[in-house]
Amino acid sequence: MANRQQPSPMPFQRYGQYEQVDIPDRTWPGKRVTVAPRWLSTDLRDGNQALIDPMSPERKRRMFDQLVKMGYKEIEVGFPASGQTDFDFVRSIIEEEGAIPEDVTISVLTQAREDLIERTVESLKGARRATVHLYNATAPVFRRVVFRGSKEDIKQIAVDGTRLVVEYAEKLLGPETEFGYQYSPEIFTDTELDFALEVCEAVMDVYQPGPGREIILNLPATVERSTPSTHADRFEWMHRNLSRREHVVLSVHPHNDRGTAVAAAELALMAGADRVEGCLFGQGERTGNVDLVTLGMNLFSQGVDPQIDFSDIDEIRRTWEYCNQMEVHPRHPYVGDLVYTSFSGSHQDAIKKGFDAMEADAAARGVGVGELEWAVPYLPIDPKDVGRSYEAVIRVNSQSGKGGVSYVLKNDHKLELPRRMQIEFSKIIQAKTDAEGGEITPRDIWAAFQDEYLPNPDNPWGRIQVRTGQSTTDTDGVDTLTVEATVDGEDTVLTGTGNGPISAFFDALQSVGVDVRLLDYQEHTMSEGASAQAASYIECAVGDKVLWGIGIDANTTRASLKAVVSAVNRATR
Ligand SMILES: CC(=O)SCCNC(=O)CCNC(=O)[C@H](O)C(C)(C)COP(=O)(O)OP(=O)(O)OC[C@H]1O[C@@H](n2cnc3c(N)ncnc32)[C@H](O)[C@@H]1OP(=O)(O)O
Numbered sequence: 130m131a132n133r134q135q136p137s138p139m140p141f142q143r144y145g146q147y148e149q150v151d152i153p154d155r156t157w158p159g160k161r162v163t164v165a166p167r168w169l170s171t172d173l174r175d176g177n178q179a180l181i182d183p184m185s186p187e188r189k190r191r192m193f194d195q196l197v198k199m200g201y202k203e204i205e206v207g208f209p210a211s212g213q214t215d216f217d218f219v220r221s222i223i224e225e226e227g228a229i230p231e232d233v234t235i236s237v238l239t240q241a242r243e244d245l246i247e248r249t250v251e252s253l254k255g256a257r258r259a260t261v262h263l264y265n266a267t268a269p270v271f272r273r274v275v276f277r278g279s280k281e282d283i284k285q286i287a288v289d290g291t292r293l294v295v296e297y298a299e300k301l302l303g304p305e306t307e308f309g310y311q312y313s314p315e316i317f318t319d320t321e322l323d324f325a326l327e328v329c330e331a332v333m334d335v336y337q338p339g340p341g342r343e344i345i346l347n348l349p350a351t352v353e354r355s356t357p358s359t360h361a362d363r364f365e366w367m368h369r370n371l372s373r374r375e376h377v378v379l380s381v382h383p384h385n386d387r388g389t390a391v392a393a394a395e396l397a398l399m400a401g402a403d404r405v406e407g408c409l410f411g412q413g414e415r416t417g418n419v420d421l422v423t424l425g426m427n428l429f430s431q432g433v434d435p436q437i438d439f440s441d442i443d444e445i446r447r448t449w450e451y452c453n454q455m456e457v458h459p460r461h462p463y464v465g466d467l468v469y470t471s472f473s474g475s476h477q478d479a480i481k482k483g484f485d486a487m488e489a490d491a492a493a494r495g496v497g498v499g500e501l502e503w504a505v506p507y508l509p510i511d512p513k514d515v516g517r518s519y520e521a522v523i524r525v526n527s528q529s530g531k532g533g534v535s536y537v538l539k540n541d542h543k544l545e546l547p548r549r550m551q552i553e554f555s556k557i558i559q560a561k562t563d564a565e566g567g568e569i570t571p572r573d574i575w576a577a578f579q580d581e582y583l584p585n586p587d588n589p590w591g592r593i594q595v596r597t598g599q600s601t602t603d604t605d606g607v608d609t610l611t612v613e614a615t616v617d618g619e620d621t622v623l624t625g626t627g628n629g630p631i632s633a634f635f636d637a638l639q640s641v642g643v644d645v646r647l648l649d650y651q652e653h654t655m656s657e658g659a660s661a662q663a664a665s666y667i668e669c670a671v672g673d674k675v676l677w678g679i680g681i682d683a684n685t686t687r688a689s690l691k692a693v694v695s696a697v698n699r700a701t702r
């Protein structure tokens with residue numbers, strides 16, 4: 130097949146390719162993630178450091194409380210040596226009784242510089258569980274440009290930093306603090322694998338992880354530059370080659386520069402990672418950290434408990450927007466305003482059928498819809514599971530078809546239009562959206578439906594209005610119907626006979642020159658109980674026109690007479 134793309138003027142030659150990993154017996158492609166990893170939220174550190182206007186103490190606190198409420202057990206709460214604000218925030222949550230639940234570990238980041246390490250450890254005094262997270266860059270460009278040192282020099286920074294953390298922790302923290310240590314070789318993904326391993330091993334030689342003394346080795350894709358598959362290869366390689374693996378918590382920290390951070394995190398978990406660091410809704414430097422909400426919800430949608438509570442996703446989003454002073458994109462997975470909404474005809478048709486099938490299956494099995502496995506086309510999860518309603522699931526514009534319009538009528542007005550009537554009414558809506566452009570709201574759809582089929586109180590129209598109707602049946606089954614009506618503005622009484630009220634009404638209408646034949650009839654109740662309304666749908670041939678009418682009434686005979694009037698009036702409109 131020919132590819133007609135032409136060379137672009139883009140200076141692509143300026144960029145090199147990422148290195149691939151020689152690991153032909155990789156196992157991660159065959160793996161599945163079947164349990165939630167350990168999660169760390171770095172909203173208050175990596176997320177916060179990327180804000181134009183970093184969070185105020187009050188906003189930080191709101192975010193911290195939200196993260197706790199959601200169920201995060203490891204929360205990076207800041208970079209206390211960066212300044213007084215972060216330091217004071219860490220102190221405030223440690224000092225406030227009950228602010229940090231017993232089972233939550235706070236974590237703080239520091240560079241490998243003695244003064245910063247001392248201040249960082251100092252910020253943790255009195256904490257119940259605390260982790261110091263030390264980082265230094267190990268990637269070639271940092272060695273050359275930032276540290277201007279050899280590999281040995283860079284490894285020494287990590288070793289010295291680790292030693293200092295241990296020393297200051299022993300000196301400054303009391304026995305009440307369960308102390309943990311985390312090390313990150315920055316831009317792990319650009320660092321030669323054997324060197325990354327060498328630095329991590331050297332750090333472990335100092336820290337001496339062992340039973341009851343875990344070490345977190347966090348391997349960041351500080352800037353995402355490769356495919357998620359290469360990222361996974363690097364994780365599998367580290368997972369296989371690290372010594373003391375059983376005492377290592379292997380942690381993944383992807384950024385989203387190529388837009389594939391979520392995939393990178395998921396594949397890293399398949400490749401052996403135990404823990405994920407990220408931010409809600411992908412906040413973070415440049416294009417963001419990996420999105421913890423998407424990752425958690427991806428697990429959920431595969432039947433795996435994320436061990437985080439997303440059941441009120443809009444509340445989480447509101448808090449996030451307040452704290453970060455940013456807005457979540459309307460297409461953001463699982464939470465955006467439009468992600469459970471369909472405009473296009475074939476999607477709406479399938480969604481409507483999906484909902485109908487779920488209801489039917491639930492009724493057949495005598496259970497609630499919520500107990501069934503979710504199986505609605507185009508909706509990866511039930512919006513209700515994250516606290517969304519079905520209201521916005523289907524929205525109608527010029528791309529919509531009968532499914533969308535019928536869904537709105539069924540959902541909002543309990544009207545289950547017969548298929549051919551759905552087609553008829555959707556053409557009316559289509560003409561309206563083509564003419565007016567944009568979206569048509571459920572309220573406008575209902576107004577159009579009322580105006581077309583029902584007596585519209587705001588705009589009464591039509592040749593015939595029926596006021597009363599009385600039918601009697603003789604012993605031969607012949608119905609006689611007497612109707613008080615207004616025809617062309619004149620009050621009159623119409624009488625007709627037939628084998629039922631509808632055919633008697635057709636007969637009566639002959640007397641005012643209306644030739645009408647029945648083609649199809651359907652009815653259903655609109656609610657349960659004695660006062661339930663019924664909807665009757667009648668497809669008629671009126672002269673040479675075929676059209677539908679609808680009647681709604683508590684009495685089914687009256688409903689069917691109204692349906693006939695609806696069709697007849699439409700024929701002469
Ligand atoms: C990938 C990440 O997100 S890492 C986290 C980044 N986050 C932040 O930096 C936010 C908080 N940081 C800060 O507020 C400031 O950087 C401070 C207060 C900690 C330090 O400020 P300063 O003392 O002015 O140093 P600055 O930030 O410019 O750091 C650069 C110096 O630290 C060195 N350095 C940078 N990172 C590290 C590290 N991880 N370990 C040791 N030294 C480091 C650099 O080589 C440079 O040294 P030089 O001045 O001798 O050339």
Ligand SMILES: CC(C)C(=O)C(=O)O
Binds near residue numbers: 347384
């Ligand atoms: C400190 C490290 C983990 C970091 O934030 C990064 O490399 O992105």
